[in-house]
Amino acid sequence: MTNLTPSEILLALVLILPLVSAGVSFIIPERYSWATSLTAPLLLLVTAILSFVLFFTSEDLQVSAVWFSIGATEIPFSLLLDAASRLMIVVVSTVSFLVHLYSMGYMGYDQKITRYFGMLGLFTFSMLGIVLANQLILTFVFWELMGFSSYMLIGHWMEKPAAARAAQKAFLFNRIGDAFMLIGILITWIQQTSGNDPFWQTTGVICIFLGVVGKSAQLPLSFWLPDAMEGPTPVSALLHAATMVAAGVFLLIRINPLLTEPALTVIAITGIATALFGAVCALNQFDIKKILAYSTVSQLGLMITAIGLGAKDAALLHLFTHAFFKAGLFLAAGSIIHALSHQPNNTLDVQDIRNLGGLRKKLPVTFMVFCVTGASLAGVPLLSGFLSKDSILTAAWNLSHPTTQFLFTALILIVSFLTVLYTFRMIRFVFLGNESQATLHESPWVMRIPMILCAVASSWLLVSLNPLHISGWFIHSFPGAEASAIASIISAVTVLIALIAAVLLYSKQTSPKTIVMLQNGFGVDSFYQRTIGSAVLYFASAAEATDKKVLDGFLHFIVYAHVSIAHGIAWFDQYIIDGVVDTSARLVKWAGSFTRSFQGGKIQLYIFWAVAGLIIFLFFVLI
């Protein structure tokens, strides 16, 4: 370690600076807590700049040292900077910086701001650690550290019972995954040392995947993510959109060479099921942050699907674009919440889209940001989301087996169709429609700047020079992410059809409903002309001319299907998942009071229990 190259120093700085920020935040006494909101964003700004420098200058880099040894096997402490992790450190540090900046405004009046920034720094550090670690045990270490800091962040407002409960739920779900992950890591590790047995390799990889399932909120462990929205909104933007939930996807990209054929199948099926599930759920929520959370679940499902289909570069690309546009969406949502909740005598639930409406004029910047990032999420051409979704679709399209090719292509198209629907629904009911609030002020500049930056980062330029096809200046990062022209066209057409359907569905509705009543009229209000643009109007009128009944029936089918599925899922969430959580907690408590019940303080009874235990043991052994 004597002669460090400049890149290695940069790498170390990028990794260490967030930790320094955390340490500084903890050390600063409560009286001077305002200082934290200066040091933390500044340090993160430096981190972000350094990571950009690293991104543009560095070669692939591997730093390795012997960490410890068990028997003859040596466990290295090893960091790897390759194309994928170079990209990821940029994403992590940039989004983290933006969130820090935004938090200066959003959390300005919070009592425990030092703890908040400290945990944010610790989180960033551990996320960077996961990204850079080149060794599964090291990854696990950071993984756990991240779990801890995210627990603290979700439960930042501990005094709210819902927040404490959400934090515990997230923790529990993640620990279930992590227990499997540790087993998987051990299996994989032993596999590496002692021969390759395909069965064990698959088992190990699937166990690790279960850890990913927990962290990336895939089925059946996805239910913690919507609850985690109880945390501060910037935290949701950082953890539950851009970075932490994506860590699982990234881990799968890292261990891609280990994935066996059966494991890939499991991953693909889990991914696409989650994607569908999340999309349907998102369509049925009233809480704006929960809609975004379910949307995240759905998009993560798409990334996992891409990995399952063998297109890890497509997954990485989508991860990359998703980080920015989803962070933008969350920040915009936070801006709405911030604006509304700082209004005097506000008693309504400001996150409920039923209570919102007509914010377009009051919060113009937020509205623009929301539209751009939302359109990117929906996959509207000219935006980054279109390109990345396109590459996933291409991966499905290029599958060799015709059945799976058709199936996955169709399912991904359905997901993107639903994505458009719920995005449009959200914009419609939040920003358009009747004005319900009297006087509002746009958020302060520290909050507006990160939002605008995220919106800018949602444009196609982030990914490629050609707005309709992946090529150009970032391409060297995604050698495998390709897009076929047919897939692009199909994707674009789907988005357009979905937009028309969305307009038809929601234009006449005055308030959002879960059981959406279909209206017969296809008239387009003049007010859309200024919002979505004349293109929408044109296609809408064109659609009117097409076979009404076909479209009508299709929409009916979609609506009823999604309503019944959503009800089923809501029921499942309420009774089965919460029930399982509550029951297991109760079971553990009950078992605890049972084992404790022997401790009545009566020593002779103790002796009897011990002897009885021995005799029972004896019978157990003898028989």
Next chain:
Amino acid sequence: MEHTLILSSILFAAGLMTVIVKRNAIMVLIGIELMLNAANLNLVFFNRNNPALSGHFFALFVIVVAVCEAAVGLAIVLRVYKYYQTSIPDQLTELKD
């Protein structure tokens, strides 16, 4: 010769029952002495033909240990008496869950 072993089993079981049944710390102590003696009987019996006399020595040390245990035990019982005015072990339930 099995009757000696039967006796030792009975002594052991009787000691064990005394320990659990009797509501008096000193009786519990007596029960423990019975259990120790059951073991001693075994040790001496099994050493019938052993020229190394290891069983005998073991029994000897058991007796020494029994003395120490009795001395310490009785001292502890007396101290408990001072605080609780009772020697019924099951009535000492200040420490419990």
Next chain:
Amino acid sequence: MSLISLALYIFEALAGAAALGILLVRNVFHAALLLIVCLISLAGVFVIYNAEFIAVTQILVYAGGVLVLIVFGIMLSSRIAGKPLVVTNQYVLPASLAGILSAGILIKLFSEQPFAQQPGALPGNPMNQTGIALMRDYVLPFEIAGILLLIALIGAAVTASSFYSKKQ
């Protein structure tokens, strides 16, 4: 039936009866006396099994030491409490179950087990041998026993000293 085996039976019967008596009597003092009977009968059994030294120790230490201690404890504690020495029983059913089960298992397995007949016989003069071996093979446990006695002595003194202290 030789005289020796008759004596063995009598001693064993006495010891067993005394043990069961301890289980049944309600008076602590009687129980202590029954323990003496049991211990002395066992000493007789030891003599018959050629363990004279153990027998002597048994009588000297147990009858002379432990029992005096126990009786002492009984008298001290009853004086404070000012209550009769009668003890009641508790958990009779579970305890008898545990006791009978353990005795049953032990007796059954003892009767099934073919104990290895060790070669050789006891040395002619066991007492002499005992003394030599104690200082040769068993010197370490012997020394440890000394430390153990020291610790127990100080410990008993420390523990019981608070018995007389005024502080409650």
Next chain:
Amino acid sequence: MGLYYTMPELILAGGIILIVLIGFFLRNKTTNLHGLLTLAIFTASVGYAIFAWSFYKTPMMLFGNMIRTDQFSAYFRILADVAAGLTVLMALRNKSLAEKFNSEFYTFLTGAVLGSHLLMMSTNLVMVFISLELLSISSYILAGYSFNKKGAEGSLKYFLFGSAASAIMLYGFSILFGITGTLEFTSENFTNNLSVNQSMLVVVAAIMAFAGFLYKIAAAPMHVWSPDVYEGSPMPVIAFLSVVPKLAGIVVLTKMAMAFAVTTVPFDWQLVLAIIAMLSIGIGNLSALWQNNAKRMMAYSSIAQSGFLLIGVVCLTPQSMQAFLFYSALYLAANYVVFISLQAFEKNSINSIPSFGGAGRSFLFLSIVLLGGLISLSGIPPTGGFTSKLFVFASLWASYEQTGKSILLWLLLFGLLNTVISLFYYLKIPYYAFLKTPESSLLPENTSFENFLAFLLVVGVLFFFIRPDFLMGWLNTINFVL
């Protein structure tokens, strides 16, 4: 010749007499001299053991095959001395201990350490019994050293349970002697005779014999005494009881299990020990969830930790033994961190877990150190506790792969699941300390010595996370002749 090898024990035995004598001359004086002298004794013992480390390379049978010195036991003797030294440091800072019977306290402490040393080295049932009793009797008296109502009760409970357990163990020993005709349980004679005379009686005798060890290490089903005793005892004594007798018990249990493992006894030893380990882990963790008293909670925690320590014995492979050695050292360090901080908190009359509310503000440094210790006990990175659990589970997995016994896999899963459960109670105190508001304002007493001591140990715990090979490399050289 043998005396060179047992020099640490000679030092301890001489120390006992020295402390007693000095205690006579300094009667009725409150002085730290006894404590410092005891510390010197333990330091000398550790120093000699390290100095003579290479001596122990080849196992030596000493004193007519009564004991055997080897590196395995030498390592644990060092750990026991270190733990006892830390106990002395804790006792020096405990005012209630300094007032009454000060020199005697150190006599019993040294006696207990001597007992544990001998127990770890014994190869003869007589030695096992007598050294176990030396350890036990000293502990009974130590447990009552708070000289109050609760202390007396705890002491009596400990004594009654302990004597009953050792009587049961002794009966098991006597049957083993009858079956094998020898008391040297590591000798070939013993194992051969055991193999020849396979029967159910062997099983009964072995389980009875193990009962005594299980009692000593507070493993299920012989664990019931420990919460009550812990609650009634002074803090340094609990810290001692939760480490030294536990390690000594497991070391001798390992030796005994080894003797049974090489014979073809008619049932599955790994199964029995694995179930005991699972029971201990489960019972300890589940019961701890409910506790509101920090001492009681740590008692249950130590029951659960016994289960994890037992995993090393369950596997009985060299790898698992190394993991066990590593785990023991980390357990010792983390446990003492917790108890040293708890004693400092106790001094400021913070006892029950709710009373820790807001302690993070008044005692920031101490709370952070305590958090470090608790995190290490629960086995989360970045602490050595994580590494040690990783080693233990890795060795368990390797053993499962080797033997294919499903019980080992269940044990692994159960252990992992329980590390999750254990988090909920280990983080309870930090949760109150950092996130709750104080019930009443406190006037902090000086805790700088505790801060320093616990901080040193936490640094050690963190260090072994970063560089576990520092210790592991040393453990790799140990020759495992059990």
